[in-house]
Amino acid sequence: MSDHNAHGSAAKADHVEHPTWKQYKWVAFWLTLITAIEVWIYYTPFKDSAAFAPTLMAMSAFKFGVVVFYYMHLKYDHAIFRRLFAMGLGIALFTIMALLFLFHKISV
Amino acid sequence: MATAVATAGHDSHAEGHGEHVHHTSTGLENRKIAVWAFIGSECMLFASLISTYLIYKGRSRVGPWPHEWGCKTSAAVAKTRELLQGCSPADVMKPILDIPVTSQSTFVLLMSSLAMVLALAAVETKGTPLPAGAGWWDRCLASSKFWLMATAVMGATFLGYQSYEFTSFVHEGLTIKTNLFGSSFFTLTGFHGAHVTAGVLWLLTLFAIDVKRGLKGKTDVLLVDICALYWHFVDVVWIAIFTLIYLIQ
Numbered sequence: 001m002s003d004h005n006a007h008g009s010a011a012k013a014d015h016v017e018h019p020t021w022k023q024y025k026w027v028a029f030w031l032t033l034i035t036a037i038e039v040w041i042y043y044t045p046f047k048d049s050a051a052f053a054p055t056l057m058a059m060s061a062f063k064f065g066v067v068v069f070y071y072m073h074l075k076y077d078h079a080i081f082r083r084l085f086a087m088g089l090g091i092a093l094f095t096i097m098a099l100l101f102l103f104h105k106i107s108v
Numbered sequence: 109m110a111t112a113v114a115t116a117g118h119d120s121h122a123e124g125h126g127e128h129v130h131h132t133s134t135g136l137e138n139r140k141i142a143v144w145a146f147i148g149s150e151c152m153l154f155a156s157l158i159s160t161y162l163i164y165k166g167r168s169r170v171g172p173w174p175h176e177w178g179c180k181t182s183a184a185v186a187k188t189r190e191l192l193q194g195c196s197p198a199d200v201m202k203p204i205l206d207i208p209v210t211s212q213s214t215f216v217l218l219m220s221s222l223a224m225v226l227a228l229a230a231v232e233t234k235g236t237p238l239p240a241g242a243g244w245w246d247r248c249l250a251s252s253k254f255w256l257m258a259t260a261v262m263g264a265t266f267l268g269y270q271s272y273e274f275t276s277f278v279h280e281g282l283t284i285k286t287n288l289f290g291s292s293f294f295t296l297t298g299f300h301g302a303h304v305t306a307g308v309l310w311l312l313t314l315f316a317i318d319v320k321r322g323l324k325g326k327t328d329v330l331l332v333d334i335c336a337l338y339w340h341f342v343d344v345v346w347i348a349i350f351t352l353i354y355l356i357q
Contacts, residue, residue: 018229021249028222032215035350039211042355053356060351064344071221072340078136081144088148092155099159 018073027070034059143334147341150303154345157299158352161292168287172204172280175357204282205354206273213269214350217304220262221343224336227255231332234324252332253318259339260311263304270301293353300349303342310335 019027038059046052069075074082100106134141171178176185179195186192192200230252238246248254274294277283284294314335317323323332 018232021226021229024222024225028219031218035211035214035218038351038355039207042207056351056355060347063347067221067340067344067347071225072337080134080136080141084141084144084148088151092151095152095155096159100162103163105162
């Protein structure tokens with residue numbers, strides 16, 4: 001493909017360096033560790049704390065981001081993919097917040 | 109946009125070794141753009157299902173409840189068994205969510221994502237000679253068949269856990285018609301399970317192709333890449349469901 005001028009940009013955009021096995025292994029380790037911590041704090045008195053839900057949501061968001069950026073290669077891929085995903089995710093988060101607000105599950 | 113560009117005659121083709129990859133003027137593959145747009149729309153689908161669950165949370169008039177203890181003969185609901193006074197042991201309903209079992213299934217799904225990225229890496233590096241003195245692990249890492257099957261098996265294991273969970277819930281008196289929790293819970297997790305089922309079938313199809321003619325070349329890398337994106341998306345949805353539905357009370 002590289003010797004074909006018409007396909008130069010296509011080849012450049014398609015060819016992205018992905019993480020190695022060692023990086024994937026560490027990603028899996030952190031995902032497992034965070035999940036274990038989430039489950040562990042569920043069984044501690046911290047469960048009754050006001051900080052419990054925000055803490056779990058922060059850890060969940062971190063795991064979400066790690067999978068999306070490393071396993072789904074969004075960190076390495078073209079910006080168009082990031083925008084497409086961010087658009088859907090943004091609308092999704094807005095929908096959740098709007099519905100919870102409308103049904104008085106959250107208030108300002 | 110991708111279609112418009114293609115019809116305007118700006119698409120390019122990578123041919124050779126039986127490959128036929130369509131690109132747009134962005135330099136990106138049509139199908140990969142499409143799958144990211146699909147994943148974006150799937151975010152909205154699951155957002156609506158999660159919202160429904162959260163809106164109905166705590167509004168069930170009859171049990172069983174997800175995290176609370178209840179009494180069949182009265183409307184009493186309590187956070188602990190000790191607080192549920194005046195209810196005979198036969199009428200006590202324990203919290204229905206089984207966190208240890210779901211934690212195991214979550215771990216299996218997380219590990220399936222690792223297997224999936226290794227399957228993609230194996231297809232991408234197919235044809236590259238192994239280094240001298242390569243051990244069994246290097247040969248294992250290079251086997252796309254192994255990692256595709258491993259991912260499918262872990263996906264099927266997750267579905268097994270979900271089947272066990274659903275069956276035990278029905279035995280404990282929670283069906284999709286019992287209360288608001290049952291309706292929203294079974295709809296949300298059922299939709300996710302259907303997505304996992306589709307993913308497992310997709311993986312088995314790729315495995316069959318790999319066995320029959322071998323997955324190699326840019327076209328096949330794209331096929332596995334798209335399947336991997338879908339599979340990881342199913343994984344991230346479960347990350348959200350596990351925290352919001354199972355752990356946060």
